[in-house]
Amino acid sequence: MDYEVLEALGQITREKNVPMELVLETLEASLKSAAKKKFGSSDHIGVTIDQATGAIAITATMQVVSEVEDKGVEISLEDAREIDPDVKVGDEVEKKLDFAEFGRNAIQAAKQILIQRIREAEREKIFEDYSERKGEIITGSVQQIDRGNIIVNLGRPEGIVPIKEQIRRERYRQGDTIRAYLMDVQKTTKGPQIILSRTHPGFLEKLFELEVPEIYEKIVEIKAVAREAGDRSKVAVASNDARVDPVGACVGLKGIRVQNIVRELSNERIDIVPWSPDPDLFISKAISPAKVSRIHIDEREDKMILVVEEDQLSLAIGRAGQNVRLAAKLTGWKIDILSEEEYRQRQAEMAAMRVDITDLPGVGKKMAQEFLRAGVDSVQDMVRWDEKQLQQIPGVGPATAAKLLQAAKEIIDRVEAEHLEEMKARVRMKKKAKEEGVGEEIAEAPAEKPLEAPEKVAARSLSVSKLRGIGTKLVQALQQAGIESLQDLFEADEEQLLEVPGVGPATAERLLKTAEEGMQQISEFILAQEKASGEELDEEEPGEEEAVEETVADDDEEPQSENKDDEAEKE
DSSP: OOHHHHHHHHHHHHTTTHHHHHHHHHHHHHHHHHHHHSOOOTEEEEEEOOOOOOOOEEEEEEEESOOOOTTTEEEHHHHHHHOOOOOOTTEEEEEEEEEOOOOOOOOOOOHHHHHHHHHHHHHHHHHHHEEEEEESEEEEEEEEETTEEEEEEOSEEEEOOOOGOOOTTTTTTTOOOOEEEEEEEEEETTTTEEEEEEESHHHHHHHHHHHHHHHHTSSSSEEEEEEETTTTEEEEEESSSSSOOOHHHHHOOOGGHHHHHHHHTTTTTTEEEESSSSSHHHHHHTTTSSOOSSEEEEHHHHHEEEEOGGGGHHHOOOOOHHHHHHHHHHOOOOOEEEEEEHHHHHHHHHHHHHGGGGEEEEEOHHHHHHHHHHOEEEHHHHHTHHHHHEEEEOOOOOOHHHHHHHHHHHHHHHHHHHHHHHHHHHHHHHHHHHHHHHHHHHHOOOOOOHHHHHHHHHHSSSBBSSTTOOOHHHHHHHHTOOBHHHHHHHOOHHHHTTSSTOOHHHHHHHHHHHHHHHHHHHHHHHHHHHSSSSSTTTTOOOOOOOOOGGGOOTOOOOOOOOHHHHHHHHH
């Protein structure tokens, strides 16, 4: 019995995690390959391995001939009768071969084949095992940092956490324990590559499964996850048991469950919201902590318009639009957030540009009635349809559908161009009236101190980001347009402001009013500093005692509507 062979095969099986049958098949193939180098062919070579004793037998099926021409496949009658005395010419005999006779080169080749095939089998086994574990959380230790990528030791294989799958603020050192989400397993020439991620939404979902038993037991279900790794996430949960509060179950007693997840994700903010099949209710919860006044749904474009109060606008949008962006990902709806004033203004503009379906060339009374039955009462509604949808209207064929769409687009382009020209005309009229009004005010109030150099210096040093009612997005748009300071804003006109993205007539008028108030306050502040300490001006009107710093607001505050500015002015 050859126990050394058995022990060697068993060690290979344990170390490489491959089945014994595969090792035996690989050993048999390698021995046949060695025999081929010796005899030129391996078709007549047989290899048997006894798993009980470890004995390896190599035999060659030889043809009995009277005169040997090919020693690899033929044997003489005399030599054959030493194996089997009853053999005759033309018969076949099994001749045992000594592996040592194969030669050093053949043995080395057999060894290389054995090693190569065992390695391939090991890689295939790793690929199969980890492919079945996709979507699980894997724990390993940091082996090294290679060009920003984290190489993770998972035991036999290695995983990699690419830079884009790492949380921005996290830093790891060699030997640190790391948990990550098994995102993908890819075959490469160097073996299977295990891709891990700490930014994937599935990682957050699996962490909740580990921390919340109700989720693991399917009592509470995670319906959707929206995540911006390292900053903020939103999770929508629902309960399959009316007695279980899904949000409370995820938060845990004194917040212990969610806090464990927050610590694992480097203090990432997590909002847990109740899921609802009602889109209105779900979106109102998803946009929290902001409160929504009303919701307008456009199912054709999968879009929602959320109307909020002025003081809720910046809260609904969030820092750099993060809150509304996550809410859109969580609900699957496109979301547009407007203030009450902006919503009323948009509705008025849409009503002004609306073209009745009966005004579209090619649409008669009967066809107009069919469009009305389908819920299309304006050209703007019809242009949202494609040709296939239009062909479902009775009396509309492929050619008619194409003509109607083309005519509708031309009408809409013409109406929008006319509306734009009308807006520009209004701006020019307001600008002219404003210039004339400013001249009259200066003539009527000669005692008022004109703007001096100190005021200009102060105005140019005050950034538009510090002015009240101007949010981050609007500040960026103004700065890109070259309006960076209060002085720049004061010198701009309404027509120039309308060219800034996101600035409409109401916003432009409010910005100019804010600039005038800021300049007036700076002038009065400097004038007051020049007077005797404690002296009060009798001619000061109510509301003019505000310091310049009152124009400064939080950077995240969004633009206020005209109505609110009017109310403040009245106060």
